[in-house]
Amino acid sequence: MAIPRCQMQDKDKIHVGKPQPVRLSFRSRLSLSISRRIDPRIKNFIKKRLKLFTISRASRNFPEKDAAAKLAETSFKAGDWVRVRTIEEIRTTLNAENWLRGCKFMPEMEQYCGTTQRVFKPVNQFLNECDYTVRKAKGLVLLENVYCQGVSWAGPCDRSCFFFWRVEWLENLEPGNPQEMI
Helix, strand or coil: CCCCCCCCCCCCCCCCCCCCCCCCCHHHHHHHHHHHHCCHHHHHHHHHHHHHHCCCCHHHCCCCCHHHHHHHCCCCCCCCEEEECCHHHHHCCCCCCCEECCEECCHHHHHHCCCEEEEEEEEEEEEECCCCEEEEEEEEEEECCCECCEECCCEECCCCCECCEEHHHEEECCCCCCCCCC
C-alpha cells in the first residue's frame, strides 16, 4: 500500500518524535547514491542509461498528450486571471493515481475547482526537498492565496505551501471581462 504524500516531498530531518522511514524505489535509491558519490559527468552517463530500464509511458496508463500538449504551450504570466477547470474536466487529464506529467492533483485542491483565481507566478524551477537539488519545470503555475492547509490523512499543517497547478487544469480568462473575475 502506497503512503499518501502531499505535493511537497516528505521531510526526513525536520520532525518531532521517531522518524518515519522513507520508502523509495530501487531506481530512486540508486539515483541518490550516484548523485552523492560520483563525478557529475559519470552520473549523467549513468542516468541516461537508467532511462532505458524505465517502464514505458503506455504501460503506466498516462492519458494521451494531444490536447494536453497544446494547453501546456499556453503561457500564464503573473497577474493573469484564470478559471480553475471543474473536477470532471481535470479528472479527464489524470492517470489512475491522480498524476499529470509529474504533478499530483490532491483531494485538497478540489475546493478550488470552478473558481476564478489570479496567477501568482509561473514555476520555471523549484527546490526538490528530498535531495536538495534545483529542478526545472514546465507548465506549472502558482496561484495567489491558494495554499495547502494540511492534508486529510495527516491533519493540519503550519507550513502553508503553494499548490502546484498544471496549465492543463487552468483556463485563461479575457482581461477585459470583469464579470468573469468575480
